[in-house]
Amino acid sequence: MAILVMSGLAATIALLLIVAARRLPGDKQAVVEQLNTLLPQIQCGRCDYPGCRPYAAAILAGEAQINQCPPGGEATIQAIATLLELPRLAPDRSFGIHDALTTAVINEKDCIGCARCLQECPVDAILGARFFTHTVITDECTGCELCIPSCPVDCIRMSMRGAGAPQNQS
Numbered sequence: 001m002a003i004l005v006m007s008g009l010a011a012t013i014a015l016l017l018i019v020a021a022r023r024l025p026g027d028k029q030a031v032v033e034q035l036n037t038l039l040p041q042i043q044c045g046r047c048d049y050p051g052c053r054p055y056a057a058a059i060l061a062g063e064a065q066i067n068q069c070p071p072g073g074e075a076t077i078q079a080i081a082t083l084l085e086l087p088r089l090a091p092d093r094s095f096g097i098h099d100a101l102t103t104a105v106i107n108e109k110d111c112i113g114c115a116r117c118l119q120e121c122p123v124d125a126i127l128g129a130r131f132f133t134h135t136v137i138t139d140e141c142t143g144c145e146l147c148i149p150s151c152p153v154d155c156i157r158m159s160m161r162g163a164g165a166p167q168n169q170s
């Protein structure tokens with residue numbers, strides 16, 4: 001009985017390995033990893049993919065263009081074009097402003113301390129506690145904009161780094 005169970009288990013593992021090997025041949029996976037290292041790792045999703053690595057895999061699969069990463073900007077487009085020996089493309093601005101070093105700024109007068117933005121920030125760049133005003137630690141903020149849709153009173157704005165509070169803060 002034990003031999004039967006063991007050989008069944010071995011057969012299942014072997015089958016899984018074959019499927020995995022067929023799915024992502026080693027060299028393709030290696031290229032996806034290389035592409036992923038060229039991306040800014042902000043995981044902001046502005047490329048229309050749920051993070052940098054899925055975008056890297058989509059580029060290699062020919063499903064995405066190399067100019068869809070705003071935070072990566074022109075330098076990332078160039079690096080990917082060089083790696084894949086592809087023509088360099090102009091940034092696709094429909095995905096956002098490329099190369100813009102932005103940071104989130106909370107209008108503290110309007111903040112109601114709901115703490116929703118805290119949960120959205122992938123790098124813990126927001127400081128605050130329930131029922132207290134929240135603020136952004138500029139040096140920690142990657143400009144990913146993931147916190148903006150979470151704010152029920154719409155008091156989070158993106159500002160160019162070093163520009164201080166956005167002009168439109170009343």
Ligand code: SF4
Nearest residue numbers: 121141142144145147
């Ligand atoms: S504060 Fe907002 S924009 Fe900045 S890293 Fe956090 S979620 Fe992204």
Ligand code: SF4
Nearest residue numbers: 111112114115117151
């Ligand atoms: S989501 Fe908006 S209102 Fe809520 S704590 Fe954050 S900044 Fe303040």
